[in-house]
Amino acid sequence: METVPKALGRLRVAIEDAFLRASRDLGLTGQQAELLCAAMRPAAVGDIAQALRCDRSNVSRLLDRAAARGLLRRHGDAEDGRVTLVELTPEGETLARRFLAALEAQTAALRDRWSGQRQRLAVGLLNELSDALDASKQPPRRRKWAGVAGHGSTSTD
Numbered sequence: 590m591e592t593v594p595k596a597l598g599r600l601r602v603a604i605e606d607a608f609l610r611a612s613r614d615l616g617l618t619g620q621q622a623e624l625l626c627a628a629m630r631p632a633a634v635g636d637i638a639q640a641l642r643c644d645r646s647n648v649s650r651l652l653d654r655a656a657a658r659g660l661l662r663r664h665g666d667a668e669d670g671r672v673t674l675v676e677l678t679p680e681g682e683t684l685a686r687r688f689l690a691a692l693e694a695q696t697a698a699l700r701d702r703w704s705g706q707r708q709r710l711a712v713g714l715l716n717e718l719s720d721a722l723d724a725s726k727q728p729p730r731r732r733k734w735a736g737v738a739g740h741g742s743t744s745t746d
Contacts, residue, residue: 607692610695615687617688621655621660622684622688624652624655625677625684626685626689627641628676629682631674631675632674633675634663635672637652659678659681660678660680661675661678662675
């Protein structure tokens with residue numbers, strides 16, 4: 590019998606593969622693509638690390654590499670000089686949007702068969718599952734690189 594945890598495991602593997610395909614087609618690693626998506630709105634380094642479930646020091650190294658490629662820039666927060674904000678450059682914004690479009694293209698045929706109501710239901714269920722997992726009482730296990738897609742890789746780039 591299929592269970593929710595088994596289905597989530599299958600989904601995790603499929604998402605990981607989808608992220609890898611979409612990122613490689615753009616010359617990015619999965620981690621770089623996730624970083625760009627996390628920074629689509631200006632955000633503090635600590636907030637990005639939390640969103641990616643990754644140690645701040647590893648996110649800083651990933652940010653260094655992305656900045657060297659001209660994909661983002663960092664600057665101090667005008668309200669709190671202790672906070673460093675990350676903002677995408679136009680090139681980084683373009684790559685993030687192309688990455689998301691590539692992910693959407695991978696499910697376009699399925700979504701085209703779904704009604705608007707079914708798509709909204711799917712989004713609601715996925716968000717509810719994400720929220721429940723985020724709120725679980727077990728403390729989060731931080732990895733060197735955990736990634737949004739749960740890559741489990743210890744690579745920082």
